[in-house]
Amino acid sequence: MTRTPVVLGVESSCDETGFGIVSEGVLLGQGLASSAAQHADFGGVVPEIAARAHLDAAVPTLRLALADAGVELGDITHVAATSGPGLATAVHVGLAAAKSVAWSLDVPLYGVHHLAGHAAADTLEHGPLPERSIVLIVSGGHTSILAVGDLVRDPIEHLGDTLDDAAGEAFDKVSRLLGLGYPGGPAISRAAAGGDPTAFSFPRAMLRQGDAPYTFSFSGLKTAVARTVETIERAGEAVPVADVAASFEQAVVDVLVTKAVRAVRDRGLDTLVIVGGVAANARLREAARQRCESLGITLRIPPIRLCTDNGAMIAAIGDLLVRSGAEPSGLGIPADPSAVLHGAQLPLLR
Ligand code: KG4
Ligand code: ZN
Numbered sequence: 100m101t102r103t104p105v106v107l108g109v110e111s112s113c114d115e116t117g118f119g120i121v122s123e124g125v126l127l128g129q130g131l132a133s134s135a136a137q138h139a140d141f142g143g144v145v146p147e148i149a150a151r152a153h154l155d156a157a158v159p160t161l162r163l164a165l166a167d168a169g170v171e172l173g174d175i176t177h178v179a180a181t182s183g184p185g186l187a188t189a190v191h192v193g194l195a196a197a198k199s200v201a202w203s204l205d206v207p208l209y210g211v212h213h214l215a216g217h218a219a220a221d222t223l224e225h226g227p228l229p230e231r232s233i234v235l236i237v238s239g240g241h242t243s244i245l246a247v248g249d250l251v252r253d254p255i256e257h258l259g260d261t262l263d264d265a266a267g268e269a270f271d272k273v274s275r276l277l278g279l280g281y282p283g284g285p286a287i288s289r290a291a292a293g294g295d296p297t298a299f300s301f302p303r304a305m306l307r308q309g310d311a312p313y314t315f316s317f318s319g320l321k322t323a324v325a326r327t328v329e330t331i332e333r334a335g336e337a338v339p340v341a342d343v344a345a346s347f348e349q350a351v352v353d354v355l356v357t358k359a360v361r362a363v364r365d366r367g368l369d370t371l372v373i374v375g376g377v378a379a380n381a382r383l384r385e386a387a388r389q390r391c392e393s394l395g396i397t398l399r400i401p402p403i404r405l406c407t408d409n410g411a412m413i414a415a416i417g418d419l420l421v422r423s424g425a426e427p428s429g430l431g432i433p434a435d436p437s438a439v440l441h442g443a444q445l446p447l448l449r
Pocket of ligand 1: 113237238239240241266267268270271282283284285288375376377378379380381406407408
């Protein structure tokens with residue numbers, strides 16, 4: 100008799116150490132630790148500090164996940180780990196931990212793509228994805244519009260990516276220049292509450308006729324915010340931080356929602372899925388909800404705790420791979436810090 104799969108997911112690509120346990124599409128429990136506070140003074144993630152923090156947090160966080168799920172380590176039947184993309188030193192720590200667990204339990208190991216994990220996170224809350232959907236991934240390192248079928252069986256088609264900064268990166272950079280600290284997304288959101296999103300008319304890049312329909316660019320927006328702040332400061336006036344933050348947020352949200360909805364309609368589909376750290380943003384969630392509601396598009400966004408990096412999403416994609424009968428990656432799987440998203444599982448590099 101085959102055992103019901105109980106999949107352990109391991110995430111360590113940036114500053115979150117995450118372990119999640121998923122069985123047949125159900126999240127049993129998870130543990131999460133973050134080194135974000137240790138990076139705050141530097142305005143961004145310092146890879147060496149992140150790697151060291153993963154090493155410190157690995158065992159206690161795994162213990163938390165097991166306790167939360169109410170399972171023993173010996174109940175784990177499969178292990179999945181982010182093997183890319185991410186900060187090389189950070190990915191190495193989680194992947195090494197995952198290899199140790201898989202080897203000691205003598206269970207299969209899957210090296211998975213971090214961004215496929217973000218998409219899979221939504222299935223924990225809303226069930227399997229429809230036959231075809233558009234997925235907008237908005238994270239600290241990536242911004243892409245994808246045409247997705249079966250997350251683990253079908254190739255993932257990139258309709259458009261960002262030419263420069265990712266959406267989350269824009270939040271982090273603008274937060275730094277407004278003196279709001281790291282991570283920038285939540286800090287900007289807090290500052291923007293009560294601000295006027297129409298106070299400044301920041302550029303909406305790549306929305307003109309003739310621009311690539313699904314491609315993003317956020318570096319000009321960041322520069323425009325920097326210039327505005329400089330001009331105000333040079334005039335000896337106080338920067339209206341709430342208004343600048345709200346106007347910046349609105350500019351990002353307008354472009355993201357316009358392009359993602361356009362992709363859904365152009366492809367004749369009816370489902371939009373928004374995932375990744377920036378999907379935690381309240382203004383984005385509300386704007387997407389309104390736009391999708393008015394157009395009859397089904398909108399799926401994971402709950403906030405599953406938008407930012409976590410181990411549950413890696414367990415979720417691992418669980419889908421296991422149930423689809425995918426071949427395990429094996430203990431030889433290397434880290435691939437700059438892996439491009441073509442499928443859920445990363446190929447063995449030679
Ligand atoms: O997906 P994620 O946790 O890590 C990566 O894979 O990069 O995304 C992190 C990014 C950071 O840039 C952070 O500033 C942004 O997500 N973020 C947000 C919010 N929460 C996190 N951006 C906007 N609004 C938020 N509430
Ligand atoms: Zn992520």
